[in-house]
Amino acid sequence: MTYANKPHWSFWLIGIVALSWNLLGVANFVWQMTPDALASYPKAERAIIENRPLWATLGFGLAVIAGSLGCLLLLLRKSAANGFFAASLIGVIVTVLHTLIAVGIGPSGAIVPVAMVLGVAIFLIWYARRTGRYGWLS
Template structure:
């Protein structure tokens, strides 16, 4: 197994922080009081979101956090977990776009999710990740 470049640790760590903020956002959205204090657009997104989309949003952020934690542990399964997270991000983006149009936050989430998955495939290919 090849020793990862120092940037691997930075990217995986920042990815974990990003997704943990997404997890906090998900948990915050479960509170009616917290939602009432959000900007109107975010309130609309949350109120118009069906249950399946809320569950998919949870998979996106918690899966992303797990995938980045697995990257930091150098586990090859991180690639599959981050792919699952990316699929959930795409579904969440589609639902949000249909409800209120494309937003900056959904675009950024989609780009970050895609970048993390792509980076994990590179890490696996160059031998930075363990197969077990």
């Protein structure tokens, strides 16, 4: 690695913050799978989780697990992170569709969380491609 290919300090900061974000999602995903944790949710939220179709659960899992793996690969400076971030975006889209359509929250009630989650997923794809162009990923 030459000095020219050495990532800026912000690369590490963004990678660590993004990994933390995705690991919180993994923790939430796992937490929702345990009966004791599910029992602690309010009735309305518990009903949504218990009645969530398999495709929506798989989308949620894909979003957070692929996102976490993408962040790990990014921090390891591997270009394979791009594929994992793309898979994560697909999972996010599936999850958002379930939230907007099946749960019936509607765009006005979910605009901020949906925009934030989609924004992070899109940003990570863009950022991984950008860092690849800088020669920071192999």
